[in-house]
Amino acid sequence: MIVCLCHRVSDRDIKRAVANGVHCFEQMQDDCHVASACGACHDCAREVFDEALSGQACSTGHGAGRVINIHAVTA
Numbered sequence: 001m002i003v004c005l006c007h008r009v010s011d012r013d014i015k016r017a018v019a020n021g022v023h024c025f026e027q028m029q030d031d032c033h034v035a036s037a038c039g040a041c042h043d044c045a046r047e048v049f050d051e052a053l054s055g056q057a058c059s060t061g062h063g064a065g066r067v068i069n070i071h072a073v074t075a
Helices: 011-019 025-032 042-060 070-074
Strands: 002-004
Touching: 002 011, 002 042, 011 025, 011 042, 025 042
Parallel strands: none
Antiparallel strands: none
């Protein structure tokens, strides 16, 4: 789905940026130019970015779903 019509940025572009290490929305704006022209897509772009960021945290083992072995910590 195209999120930003002005710069033709899709949800896949945003997800790809997050997968490639972009963890700051403003950095993604600088890199992809999403939500940097008319601004009409800002809320949608931010929502896609936040979902991609939270999905990456769960899939990489960081964040709320992380399991820590107590024996390793106390040993």
